[in-house]
Amino acid sequence: MTTALFWFRKDLRLKDNPAWAAACEAHKVLPVFVLEPELIASAGRYRRGRFFQNLSALIAEVKSIGGRLRIIQGPAQDILPQYIQENNVDCMYFNADTSPFSRKRDERLAENITLPTHTFWGGLVHPPGTVLTQKGEISKVFTPFYKKWVTLPAPVSLPYPLPGFVDNPESDLEVARDLIPRTSQEGYEGASARFEQFLEIVDDYQESRNFPSVDGTSFLSSDLHFGTIGPREILNGLSSNREGHRQFIRQLAWRDWYAHLLHVNQEVPHKPVNKSYENIRWRDDPEGFERWKEGVTGYPIVDAGMRQLSATGWMHNRVRMITASFLVKNLLIDWRKGERYFRRLLIDGDVAQNCGNWQWVAGTGFDAAPYFRVFNPVLQSKKFDPEGNYIRRWIPELEAISSSAIHSPWECDETTLRKHNVVLGDNYPFPIVDHAEARERALAAYKASRE
Numbered sequence: 001m002t003t004a005l006f007w008f009r010k011d012l013r014l015k016d017n018p019a020w021a022a023a024c025e026a027h028k029v030l031p032v033f034v035l036e037p038e039l040i041a042s043a044g045r046y047r048r049g050r051f052f053q054n055l056s057a058l059i060a061e062v063k064s065i066g067g068r069l070r071i072i073q074g075p076a077q078d079i080l081p082q083y084i085q086e087n088n089v090d091c092m093y094f095n096a097d098t099s100p101f102s103r104k105r106d107e108r109l110a111e112n113i114t115l116p117t118h119t120f121w122g123g124l125v126h127p128p129g130t131v132l133t134q135k136g137e138i139s140k141v142f143t144p145f146y147k148k149w150v151t152l153p154a155p156v157s158l159p160y161p162l163p164g165f166v167d168n169p170e171s172d173l174e175v176a177r178d179l180i181p182r183t184s185q186e187g188y189e190g191a192s193a194r195f196e197q198f199l200e201i202v203d204d205y206q207e208s209r210n211f212p213s214v215d216g217t218s219f220l221s222s223d224l225h226f227g228t229i230g231p232r233e234i235l236n237g238l239s240s241n242r243e244g245h246r247q248f249i250r251q252l253a254w255r256d257w258y259a260h261l262l263h264v265n266q267e268v269p270h271k272p273v274n275k276s277y278e279n280i281r282w283r284d285d286p287e288g289f290e291r292w293k294e295g296v297t298g299y300p301i302v303d304a305g306m307r308q309l310s311a312t313g314w315m316h317n318r319v320r321m322i323t324a325s326f327l328v329k330n331l332l333i334d335w336r337k338g339e340r341y342f343r344r345l346l347i348d349g350d351v352a353q354n355c356g357n358w359q360w361v362a363g364t365g366f367d368a369a370p371y372f373r374v375f376n377p378v379l380q381s382k383k384f385d386p387e388g389n390y391i392r393r394w395i396p397e398l399e400a401i402s403s404s405a406i407h408s409p410w411e412c413d414e415t416t417l418r419k420h421n422v423v424l425g426d427n428y429p430f431p432i433v434d435h436a437e438a439r440e441r442a443l444a445a446y447k448a449s450r451e
C-alpha cells in the first residue's frame with residue numbers, strides 16, 4: 001500500500017476533515033504537524049496556549065486510533081521536502097487555507113517537491129469560488145452572498161475509515177515534546193462539548209448575543225480558527241427552521257464570506273478595500289494608542305473591553321465593534337494598528353476574520369458600516385450593558401457607582417463620585433476625547449479622503 005503524508009495545519013481534528021478522510025481511504029498514513037516559528041512568534045500567549053493544548057489533544061486523538069503524530073520544526077517549505085524523501089512518501093494530503101502566509105508557504109513548497117499533492121477545504125462550510133453571482137464573481141455585499149450560500153446543499157460531515165499507519169522509526173525529527181502540555185480539555189473533545197452546551201441556549205441566541213454580560217454566544221471561534229471542530233459538523237447539528245439557529249447559521253456565513261474575500265484579495269490585511277479611503281490622514285498618537293490598549297480611555301465600556309482582552313485573550317463581539325470603532329473614529333488611529341493588536345491577543349485571532357471585521361468597522365471594507373456611522377460609546381454602553389454589569393466586572397474602580405452613572409462617570413457630580421470611591425483624574429481617567437468633537441474630526445478626515 002502506498003504511503004501518504006498527512007499534513008495537519010488549521011484542521012486539528014480527525015472527524016469532519018475531508019483531506020484526512022480521503023488520505024485514510026486510500027493509503028497508509030504518516031501524520032505530521034509542522035511547527036512554524038513565524039506563526040508561533042506572532043501569536044500572543046493566550047492563542048499560543050490554546051494552540052499547544054489543541055495540538056496536545058490531537059496527539060492523544062491520533063494515538064487513540066493507533067498512530068503517532070510527528071511534530072517537526074518548520075518552516076514547512078524547507079523541512080518537508082527532506083522529510084518526504086527520508087520517509088519514502090508517495091503522496092501528500094492537506095486542507096487548504098486562504099491566509100497570505102499559508103498561500104505563500106504552499107507555493108514555495110510546491111516548487112521544492114514533485115510528489116502528487118491532494119488538497120481539500122476543511123475549514124469552511126463552502127470552499128472559496130463556490131458561492132458566486134451570476135457574473136461568476138464573489139458578491140461584494142453580504143446579503144446576496146448569504147442568500148446564495150444558504151441555499152447550497154449543506155455538505156455532510158464525513159466519517160473516515162480507520163487508517164493504517166506507517167511504522168514509527170525512533171529516528172524521526174521529532175521536537176518540542178516538552179512544549180506540549182500533557183493533559184488537555186481542548187481539541188475536538190473541548191470543542192464538541194462547547195457546541196453541545198451552546199445547543200441548549202441557541203434558541204435565545206438572537207436576543208442574548210449582543211449583551212456582553214450574558215454568555216449568550218457559542219465561544220466556538222477559537223475552535224473554528226484551529227479547526228478542532230469542523231463548520232459543517234456544526235451546521236449539520238442545527239435546524240434552519242428555528243430562528244435562533246438561523247441567526248447563528250448566518251454568522252457562519254459571515255465567516256465564510258470573509259475567508260472567500262481574502263482568498264480573492266490577498267491585500268485585505270494591508271489596504272483599504274474601498275479605494276476612496278486610501279488617503280485618510282490617520283493621527284500619529286502613540287499615547288492615545290497605549291491608553292486604548294491598556295483600557296484607560298475614560299470611556300468605561302471601551303476600557304472594560306480592552307481590559308477583558310488583555311486579561312483573557314477574548315472580547316465579546318459587540319464590545320469588539322465598540323472598541324475598534326473608538327480607535328478608528330474617536331482617536332482617528334489607523335485600523336491596521338488595532339487589527340494587529342487584536343490579532344496578536346485574541347484566542348481566535350484570524351487574519352481573514354479580523355481584517356474583514358476591522359475593515360467593516362473602519363468603513364473601508366466590502367459592505368462595511370457607512371463612514372458617517374460613528375458608534376457613540378455611551379449610547380452603546382447604555383443599550384447593551386444597561387445595568388453596567390460587564391463594566392463592573394472589568395473595572396473594579398467603578399464597582400460602586402450607580403447603573404445610570406456608570407456609562408459616563410464624568411457627567412456625574414464630584415460628591416456622588418467620591419461617595420462611591422471614584423476620583424476622576426486619580427483612580428479613573430477623564431475621557432481622552434470629547435465624543436462629539438472626535439466624531440466631527442473623523443467625518444472631516446473621511447470626507448477629505450473621498451474627495
Ligand SMILES: Cc1cc2nc3c(=O)[nH]c(=O)nc-3n(C[C@H](O)[C@H](O)[C@H](O)COP(=O)(O)OP(=O)(O)OC[C@H]3O[C@@H](n4cnc5c(N)ncnc54)[C@H](O)[C@@H]3O)c2cc1C
Nearest residue numbers: 217218219220221251255317320324348349350353354357
Ligand atoms: C473588530 C473585530 C475583530 C474580530 N476579530 C475576529 C477574529 O480575529 N477571529 C474571529 O473568529 N472572529 C473575529 N471577530 C468576529 C466575532 O467577534 C467573533 O467571531 C465572535 O465574537 C466569536 O464569539 P463566538 O464564537 O461566541 O461567536 P458566536 O456569536 O457564537 O458566532 C458563531 C461563529 O460565527 C462566526 N462569527 C460570528 N460573528 C462573526 C463576524 N462578525 N465575522 C465573522 N465571523 C463571525 C465565528 O466563527 C463564531 O465562532 C471580530 C469582530 C470584530 C468586530
